[in-house]
Amino acid sequence: MIRHTVVFRLKHPRGSAEEISFLRAGMALADIPGVEKFEQLRQVSPKNDYHFGYSMEFADRSAYKGYDEHPVHVAYVRDRWIPEVEAFLEIDYEPLG
Amino acid sequence: MIRHTVVFRLKHPRGSAEEISFLRAGMALADIPGVEKFEQLRQVSPKNDYHFGYSMEFADRSAYKGYDEHPVHVAYVRDRWIPEVEAFLEIDYEPLG
Numbered sequence: 703m704i705r706h707t708v709v710f711r712l713k714h715p716r717g718s719a720e721e722i723s724f725l726r727a728g729m730a731l732a733d734i735p736g737v738e739k740f741e742q743l744r745q746v747s748p749k750n751d752y753h754f755g756y757s758m759e760f761a762d763r764s765a766y767k768g769y770d771e772h773p774v775h776v777a778y779v780r781d782r783w784i785p786e787v788e789a790f791l792e793i794d795y796e797p798l799g
Numbered sequence: 800m801i802r803h804t805v806v807f808r809l810k811h812p813r814g815s816a817e818e819i820s821f822l823r824a825g826m827a828l829a830d831i832p833g834v835e836k837f838e839q840l841r842q843v844s845p846k847n848d849y850h851f852g853y854s855m856e857f858a859d860r861s862a863y864k865g866y867d868e869h870p871v872h873v874a875y876v877r878d879r880w881i882p883e884v885e886a887f888l889e890i891d892y893e894p895l896g
Binding site for chain 1: 838844891894896
């Protein structure tokens with residue numbers, strides 16, 4: 703199991719229509735083959751400057767690669783992520799041991 | 800639900816006895832009242848400089864506060880975390896919407 707997460711902050715004002723549009727479009731990622739346990743999350747710790755997170759799991763690296771290269775993911779990154787995200791950090795986890 | 804996560808890097812060499820000792824001691828956090836779905840994780844993305852992660856969930860902010868103030872957590876932070884962790888980032892998530 704690989705858990706792929708990304709924590710991020712948008713360029714849009716909080717609660718704006720643009721923010722809602724960005725997050726709604728992101729739901730399409732959940733339907734990409736291999737994606738399990740897709741979650742859109744609110745980042746609530748005051749100890750960092752990010753506002754949202756996505757989390758999803760893959761059975762293995764092959765499934766992760768398939769997601770990464772999938773046209774729906776590629777289009778989301780190109781058309782929404784790059785223009786609309788101000789800052790982000792990707793963190794990927796595997797079970798320890 | 801609040802998911803509390805922390806991604807971190809130790810001062811110890813990778814695979815050292817000190818690293819194993821630190822992670823073993825951290826398992827005690829799982830037994831603190833209110834802690835659910837406790838996980839010790841390996842951070843595997845090349846896009847950041849952290850090596851490990853802890854993840855746990857709380858039913859609500861009261862349970863999170865109880866964990867934060869619990870003597871086992873306070874002692875772990877004082878005796879192990881502060882002396883042995885080189886860098887870390889706390890990220891907390893709640894369901895969106």
